[in-house]
Amino acid sequence: MKRLKIAKVEEAIEKIGNNPEVLAKELGISKAQAYYWLRKVEEESSKQSTKGDISAGAINRLVDKNPTDFVSVIPANINPADYIPQADPNYKKREVDAEIMSKIENGISTNWKHYGAMLLVGEAGTGKSYMPRQIAAETKKPFLRIACDDSAILKEFIGKREIISGTTYFRMGALIELLQVPSIILLDEVNCLPPSKQFFLHELLEPGYRKIFLKDAGSGKVINVHPECSIFLSCNPVSGRYAGTNKFNVALVDRCMTVPMEQFKTEDMENLFKTNSEENTESLKRFYSEVLRVIKEQGLRAVISLRSIQRISHFLKNGDSVKTALSYGFYNSAIATASEREMKSLEDIAKICFGAKAFEEIDSE
Numbered sequence: 001m002k003r004l005k006i007a008k009v010e011e012a013i014e015k016i017g018n019n020p021e022v023l024a025k026e027l028g029i030s031k032a033q034a035y036y037w038l039r040k041v042e043e044e045s046s047k048q049s050t051k052g053d054i055s056a057g058a059i060n061r062l063v064d065k066n067p068t069d070f071v072s073v074i075p076a077n078i079n080p081a082d083y084i085p086q087a088d089p090n091y092k093k094r095e096v097d098a099e100i101m102s103k104i105e106n107g108i109s110t111n112w113k114h115y116g117a118m119l120l121v122g123e124a125g126t127g128k129s130y131m132p133r134q135i136a137a138e139t140k141k142p143f144l145r146i147a148c149d150d151s152a153i154l155k156e157f158i159g160k161r162e163i164i165s166g167t168t169y170f171r172m173g174a175l176i177e178l179l180q181v182p183s184i185i186l187l188d189e190v191n192c193l194p195p196s197k198q199f200f201l202h203e204l205l206e207p208g209y210r211k212i213f214l215k216d217a218g219s220g221k222v223i224n225v226h227p228e229c230s231i232f233l234s235c236n237p238v239s240g241r242y243a244g245t246n247k248f249n250v251a252l253v254d255r256c257m258t259v260p261m262e263q264f265k266t267e268d269m270e271n272l273f274k275t276n277s278e279e280n281t282e283s284l285k286r287f288y289s290e291v292l293r294v295i296k297e298q299g300l301r302a303v304i305s306l307r308s309i310q311r312i313s314h315f316l317k318n319g320d321s322v323k324t325a326l327s328y329g330f331y332n333s334a335i336a337t338a339s340e341r342e343m344k345s346l347e348d349i350a351k352i353c354f355g356a357k358a359f360e361e362i363d364s365e
Contacts, residue, residue, distance in 0.1 A: 004027065004029070004037065006037075006040060006041060008027070009023075009027065009037045009040070009041055010041055012026050012027055013038075013041060019167075020034040020035050020038065020166070020167070021034070023037075023038070035166070072169050072170070073169070073170045073172060073214070073217050073221055074162075074169045074170070074171055074172070075171075075172055075177060076159070076171065076172045076173055076174050076176070076177040077171075078174050078177055080142040080177065080178060080181055080183065081142070082142075083142030083143055083144060083174075083178065083183075084136065084137070084140055084141065084142050084143065085133050085136055085137045085143050086137060087134060087137035087138060088130075088134060088137075090271050090272070091130070091134050092268050092269060092270070092271075093134075094127075094264070094265075094268050096127075096131070096259065096261060096262070097131060097134070097135075099259070100118065100131070100135070100259065101135065103118070103257070104135075104230055112207060112208065112210055112225075112227065113207055113208045114207050114208075114257075115207055115255065115256055115257040116204070116205030116206055116207050116210050116231065116255040116256060117205045117230075117231035117232060117233055117255065117256045117257075118230070118231070118232050118233070118256060118257050118258075118259055119232075119233045119234075119235070119253065119256035119257065119258045119259065120132075120232060120233065120234040120235075120259050120261050121234075121235055121236075121237060121258060121259070121260055121261060122234075122236070122237070122260060122261025122262065122263075123236060123237065123261075123263060123303060123305075124236060124303040124305050125263070125264075125303060125304070125305015125306050125307060125308070126261040126262060126263055126264065126305075127261060127264065127306070128188075128234035128235075128261050129145060129186065129188055129234060130306075131261075132145075132184050132186045132230075132232045133145070133184075133186075135184055135230075136183075136184035139184075141182050141183050141184050141228075141230075142178055142181070142183045142184070143183070143184045143185075143186070144157075144174055144175060144178050144183065144184075144185050144186070145186045145188055146175065146185075146186065146187050146188060147188050147189060148187050148188060148189050148190045148191075148192050148193045149189075149192050149193075155173075156173055157173040157174055157175035157176075158172075158173045158175055158176055158212075158214070159171055159172045159173040159176055159214065159216070159217075160173070160216065161216055170214060170216055170217035170221070172214075176212065176214070176223055178229070179204075179212065179223060179225045179226065179229055180223060180224070180225070180226050180229070181226055181229065182226060182228035182229060183226070183228075183229050183230070184229075184230050184232070185229060185230070185231045185232065186232045186233075186234060187201075187231070187232070187233045187234070188234050189234060189235060189236070190233040190234065190235055191235040191236075191238075191246050191247070191248055192246065193246065194246055195246055195247065195248075195249055198248070198249055198252055199249075200212070201233075201252055201255075202249075202251060202252060202255065204225065204231070205231065205252070205255040205256060206255060207255060210224070210225035210231075211223060211224045211225060212225070233256060235248075263292055264306060266285045266288060266289060269306060269309065272306065272309045272310055272313060273285050273288075273309060273313060274313060274317075275312075275313050275316035275317055276316050276317050276318075276319060277316075280316050280322065280354070281313075283322075283353050283354045283355070284309070284312060284313065284316075284353075286353040287349060287350060287353040287354065288304060288309060290349045290352070290353060291304045291346060291349055292304060294345060294346075294349060298342075298345070300338060300342045300345070300346075301337040301338050301339070301342065302334040302337055302338040302342060302346065303333075303334075303337075304330060304334075308329060308330045308333070311325075311328065311329035311330070312325045312326060312329035312330055313325075313329075314329070315328060315329050321358070322350075322354045322358040322359065323358070323359050326350055330346075331343070331346070331347075334346060
């Protein structure tokens, strides 16, 4: 093998890029030797990066110098237009929708100088996930929702290395692709990430300097977030009712505008309460309001949400009894978290709202 110094190889990469054939001709070596030296340069750059003393010049030699640079970054295999959601005709905007749209339209999403994202905090079923989707539908922007758990799924959205025809590339994930265009990004249940894995968000959400560092893209690549990319984080309140959640780093929260998400009022979702009769519709509205009140006052380990109302009304429209509709539409989820005493309280509320007769007739059969 021809004796070379790594500095000479780096100089050649800076001049002509990382195409093995071109590099081999430039240095007077074989293609196999060119591959060897490319790996050697990558390994050396990784060591320097780990030590923290790699220079900007060394990074520039390997990243984004030209289309053939070592470990070139290539786009995700996605079409952003395919991520634009359809609007829900039954969705009714609330005051919080208008508040957030106003913040976006008045410049928070244009330069994000004071906040890096909006943090939506609320109980299950308060629209934390659905509202950003509706904003994306209304503004015709691509929408990406990432469920934040402690797995490899987040890394898949960021990207990974691929080998194509013997050359290593870094393929951007959907998240990195959409961060660079006008879009709506939702990191859902973000406090399910352990604190040690929340740190990458600090740079991403830094007000005025939103960016993300792709450490696997050769010696690294910095991606700047598009000024019209609106980032949302969502989480449930910190409480024993929500298992598997973690405490936030206060420095992360300080980068966000926190928006409390309240439960939907009956007038906010009038269409969802429609059942097989006017009487049952009014009873369902009373039941929803009373259950919300009791859960809040007594701290019950149960949640009644939009999903609950949709399920109950669906069963009633199909002709099922009140007891069946409540059992499969609400109780079957509450029973997994609520105690026996709490379940009795919820059942008593149902008998008051729908009338004991609606249950007695079924029980007597």
